[in-house]
Amino acid sequence: MTAHVQPLRSRPQPPNHLDVYLRVLSALMLRDMRSRFGGNYWGYLVQVLWPCAHLGIITGVMAFRGMNPPIIGDTALFVATGALPALAFQYISREVMKGYMIHKPLTYFPQVKKFDTVIARCLVEIVSSFLGLMLVLMVLICFGIDPVPKDIFQAVTGYLAAIGLGIGVGFINVGICSIFPGWILGYILVTLSLYLTSGVYFVASFMPDEIYYYMKWNPITQIIEWIRLGYEPSYAVQIDYLYIFGWIFGALTIGLIMERFIVRAQQ
Structure with missing residues (x-):
């Protein structure tokens, strides 16, 4: 008689570190999308639709008041070239900080690191920014x-610069709010001031030279001019690209240093 030998079943291999990391990121991203307005995915859709609604409101107000765009030629397109990069910077730099605070209790699990919560929110906000941009383009x-x-x-490249600056400032905000959680509310005033003074609804270079000199220190002002130069090549403006990239990489470097020595030190 011949004995039937059953083949040995191979033991399942444990997931490697990359698989675990990607699963953690995807879970955090899905939780981010559901933690918006209403606690479901429809709330995430509201955030994507908001730039379009924002553009419609401002364009309607300008049309009602009979305000013609000084450059580009179309009111909606003029507003979009200023509002979209400003909102991209504002949302990313603010929501990265909020995401860290929301997901902070999850860091008690050994698989979830504080840095993971920041990366997950950055990815969600980048996708949201481009979805909002595509929607606005379709509406136009x-x-x-x-x-x-x-x-x-x-x-x-100007729009990508706005996103990069938002990520860098967002990392700095994470370091600040890890020590002073009230900074979340204080930063709203900062972004509101930047939004109103960056040349979103007017042309910064048309301001008096004394005012325009100080406005140029605001990187958002130069990023808006950067994008509008793509629509109006004859736009007489000088953009300091080195200054903008200095802001982007400088903010990102400072933010990563703060994450390494301040955020990780918080218990």
């Missing part, structure tokens, strides 16, 4: 407005 096309810039590279 539906109204018969051509949203394609004359210099696509110029406009796209």
Whole structure:
């Protein structure tokens, strides 16, 4: 008689560190999307739709008051070139900080690190920014407005600069709010002031030279001019690209240092 030998079943391999890390990030991102307005995914849709609603309100107000755009030629497109980069910076720099505070209790699990909560919120906000941008472009096309810039590279790199600056400042905000949680409310006033004074609804270079000199120290002002230069190549403005990149990489470096020596030190 021949004995039947059953093959040995291979033991399942434990997931590697990369698989675990990606699962943690995806879980944090899904939790981020559900933790918005109403506690479900419809709340995330509200955030994506908000830039479009914001643009419609401001455009309607300017049209009602008979205000013509000084450059570009279309009111909605002029507002979009200023509001979209400003809102991208504002949302990312603020929501990264809020995401860290919301997910902080999850860091008691050994698989979840504080740095993971920040990265997950950054990814969600980057996707949200581009979804909002695509939606605004589609709405402009539906109204018969051509949203394609004359210099696509110029406009796209300017928008990416706004996102990069938002990430860098967001990391700094995480370091600040880990020590002083009240900074979440204080930063709202900072972003509101920047939004109103960055040239979103007006052309900064048309201001008096004494005022424009100080406005140029605001990197958001120069980023808006950067993007508008892609739509209006004849726009007489000088952009200090080195200054903007200095802000982006400087903020990111300071934020990472604060994360390493301040955020991780908090219990």
